[in-house]
Amino acid sequence: MPYKFTFDLSKVPRFFFTEIARVSYRKGMHKTFLKNLQDIITKFRIQEATGLNLSDAVVLLQDLIDLQAVNLLERGKFMQAKKRALFLPHCSRKYMDNRCKAFFDASIPSYTCAHCSKDCLVNKADRLAKKKGYDVYVLPGASCIPKILKMGRYEGVVGVACGEEIKLSGEILSDTDIAGQAIPLIKNGCANTAFNMDTLVKTL
Ligand code: SF4
Numbered sequence: 001m002p003y004k005f006t007f008d009l010s011k012v013p014r015f016f017f018t019e020i021a022r023v024s025y026r027k028g029m030h031k032t033f034l035k036n037l038q039d040i041i042t043k044f045r046i047q048e049a050t051g052l053n054l055s056d057a058v059v060l061l062q063d064l065i066d067l068q069a070v071n072l073l074e075r076g077k078f079m080q081a082k083k084r085a086l087f088l089p090h091c092s093r094k095y096m097d098n099r100c101k102a103f104f105d106a107s108i109p110s111y112t113c114a115h116c117s118k119d120c121l122v123n124k125a126d127r128l129a130k131k132k133g134y135d136v137y138v139l140p141g142a143s144c145i146p147k148i149l150k151m152g153r154y155e156g157v158v159g160v161a162c163g164e165e166i167k168l169s170g171e172i173l174s175d176t177d178i179a180g181q182a183i184p185l186i187k188n189g190c191a192n193t194a195f196n197m198d199t200l201v202k203t204l
């Protein structure tokens with residue numbers, strides 16, 4: 001399920017994400033956590049950069065921090081995982097129409113990238129992950145995940161999606177012994193979305 005608002009953090013300074021990681025690490029130690037969120041929103045001019053109102057910006061930031069905190073908790077177990085999969089969102093394909101030459105397997109359901117466009121984020125991520133031994137799925141939504149997990153017997157998964165979809169995926173993984181790592185979209189909207197390739201490289 002998408003957020004009720006759209007955002008684009010692609011022009012926000014990289015230091016913003018370092019700050020998110022720092023606050024995630026210290027989360028729980030602060031009684032003034034909400035105040036911290038508001039300070040970060042002001043410091044990085046998130047409302048000006050995204051056009052979000054304060055409460056939506058707080059929701060977004062809270063989700064980014066929560067998922068980063070879970071990433072930190074799961075990292076050790078994930079590093080031990082031998083059989084891994086990468087889940088990419090279909091909305092990050094360069095094209096959402098028939099110019100995308102990906103093969104759609106309705107029985108999974110998942111797309112398999114056909115590498116038609118060099119500058120497509122999904123193409124780049126797919127090539128990178130496969131080189132590292134990952135199985136790659138390009139998913140229309142988190143509801144496809146249980147079937148894939150059942151078929152693949154994975155020990156670790158990396159999921160790229162907007163915060164709302166990552167929350168759904170987290171609920172699915174919490175019923176399993178699989179270690180998860182999440183990478184949030186930095187631009188949502190269900191088409192032409194974006195994630196950070198450097199973050200993906202580090203996570204894989
Ligand atoms: S590179 Fe892959 S995912 Fe991107 S548009 Fe082409 S087939 Fe689709």
Ligand code: SF4
Binds near residue numbers: 003
């Ligand atoms: S932004 Fe992408 S990952 Fe999030 S709900 Fe829309 S299609 Fe799914």
